[in-house]
Amino acid sequence: MTAQEGSWANLFRISALFLPLAGFLVLCGQAIQVYLDTLPLPPANAASSGYVPFSPSFLQSFDFVGFHASLFNSEYSLLTLGVLAFLPAVIALFVALRSTDVGISTVALALSSVGVVLVLLAAVDAFTEIQEAVTWDGGCTSCGNTPISLAFGTSAGGVALQLGELLIIVGILVLSVLMLRNAAFGKVSGVLGIVAALYALVGVFLFSSLSELDSDIGAASAFLLFVLWELSVAPRMLRLGRSNPNPGEV
Numbered sequence: 001m002t003a004q005e006g007s008w009a010n011l012f013r014i015s016a017l018f019l020p021l022a023g024f025l026v027l028c029g030q031a032i033q034v035y036l037d038t039l040p041l042p043p044a045n046a047a048s049s050g051y052v053p054f055s056p057s058f059l060q061s062f063d064f065v066g067f068h069a070s071l072f073n074s075e076y077s078l079l080t081l082g083v084l085a086f087l088p089a090v091i092a093l094f095v096a097l098r099s100t101d102v103g104i105s106t107v108a109l110a111l112s113s114v115g116v117v118l119v120l121l122a123a124v125d126a127f128t129e130i131q132e133a134v135t136w137d138g139g140c141t142s143c144g145n146t147p148i149s150l151a152f153g154t155s156a157g158g159v160a161l162q163l164g165e166l167l168i169i170v171g172i173l174v175l176s177v178l179m180l181r182n183a184a185f186g187k188v189s190g191v192l193g194i195v196a197a198l199y200a201l202v203g204v205f206l207f208s209s210l211s212e213l214d215s216d217i218g219a220a221s222a223f224l225l226f227v228l229w230e231l232s233v234a235p236r237m238l239r240l241g242r243s244n245p246n247p248g249e250v
Contacts, residue, residue: 008095012241015092016234022085023227029078030220032071037213042067066133073130080123083116083168090116090171093233096185096240097178105178112171118164125157166204172226173197179233184240189232196225 042063065072094109176193179185200222207215 009241011088011092011095012237015089016238016241018085019089019092019237020227020230020234022082022089023223023230025078025082025085027220027223027227029075029082030216030223032075032078034213034216034220036068036071036075037216039064039068062133065130066135069130069134073127076123076126076130080120083119083164086168087113087116089230089237090175092237093175096237097175097182100178100182104174108171108174108178110171111167111174115164115167115169115171118160118167120164122157122161122164125160129157162204166201169197169200169204172229173201176229185233185236189229189236192225192232193229196222196229199225 041061090109090112094105097105097108172193176190176197179190179193180187203218203222207218210218
């Protein structure tokens with residue numbers, strides 16, 4: 001076995017662990033969000049004292065984030081670790097599937113990679129706003145105007161998160177279609193990935209019309225489907241790492 005073949009084999013073995021781990025971490029983060037949806041908001045008058053330019057509902061939400069900062073930090077920490085674990089896995093899938101169609105697999109890798117970057121940027125924005133909310137919730141009146149002004153009306157993080165997740169979903173859909181044509185992956189993995197991706201894509205448009213709790217539960221169910229897909233793919237990645245270190249021969 002050459003050094004290059006050995007490096008691919010190691011990548012496949014690592015990805016066999018990282019791929020289901022990525023989905024599990026993101027699913028746990030989403031479970032925290034579902035739990036947060038069940039918690040009551042603070043009283044509006046307590047959240048909005050003295051800051052007339054900001055709506056009471058916004059200040060309620062901002063105060064809620066500050067009060068439950070540990071849960072929000074945990075949610076976005078799990079999301080960050082999840083997408084970081086997904087990145088080497090998607091590279092391994094590209095290597096394994098490029099023999100089927102190098103052009104389409106490259107597109108899938110590019111979409112997924114850009115999606116990961118956008119999700120990470122959204123996580124940075126979320127961590128920043130959480131710390132601003134902690135400052136506000138701590139009652140720092142001399143510095144409270146600055147963090148709340150920075151957070152008020154910001155939507156770049158939310159847009160980046162939604163776009164990043166959308167690109168990752170499309171990337172998984174493309175990879176799953178290629179799996180149907182590749183001998184190293186069974187049709188079950190390909191079909192399961194397609195079903196999970198299509199369900200998530202439909203959910204992007206349908207879940208937005210639901211209540212926040214129902215929307216997050218729907219997103220959690222989509223993540224659960226992706227975990228099942230990842231669990232079906234992981235043994236095949238492990239087998240590639242053991243028996244076929246050169247994916248060009250698949």
